[in-house]
Amino acid sequence: MIAELPNGKGRGQWQRVLFDEFGDSPHWSAIIRCPECGVHLPIPNHTIAADGRVTPSVGHPSGTCLWHPSSPLLLGWAPCPPNPEPRPFCDPCVRCGARARQLGGWGIAGGGLHCPPCMKAILSADSSGT
Numbered sequence: 001m002i003a004e005l006p007n008g009k010g011r012g013q014w015q016r017v018l019f020d021e022f023g024d025s026p027h028w029s030a031i032i033r034c035p036e037c038g039v040h041l042p043i044p045n046h047t048i049a050a051d052g053r054v055t056p057s058v059g060h061p062s063g064t065c066l067w068h069p070s071s072p073l074l075l076g077w078a079p080c081p082p083n084p085e086p087r088p089f090c091d092p093c094v095r096c097g098a099r100a101r102q103l104g105g106w107g108i109a110g111g112g113l114h115c116p117p118c119m120k121a122i123l124s125a126d127s128s129g130t
């Protein structure tokens, strides 16, 4: 079972990524790509030691693949940069006051910024009246 993984995008390699980028606690960790089945395995809550040793073991959520090293080693791992501060909130939804750190799915309706659920409610109300 391969458990020493070089840096890269291919099977059996790892990449450093920023998890929860638009959430309350952005933090650096890694994604490992399974050498057996090629699935991407994010490890946002694993511990990665200074030498790249990952604990606890890394398995598949689905359990369909047998690759499950007890403590894989990320070759070439370097200490992470400091975790960034959470993004500032954007303007709140004018309808319900919801706030978010990124505006994916948000829209402008009636001259104001609306969150995704409100946009959906507005659009369905419009279409039901015709």
Ligand SMILES: [Zn+2]
Binding pocket: 034, 035, 036, 037, 038, 039, 060, 065, 066, 067
């Ligand atoms: Zn796999």
Ligand SMILES: [Zn+2]
Binding pocket: 093, 094, 095, 096, 097, 098, 114, 115, 116, 117, 118, 119
């Ligand atoms: Zn809203």
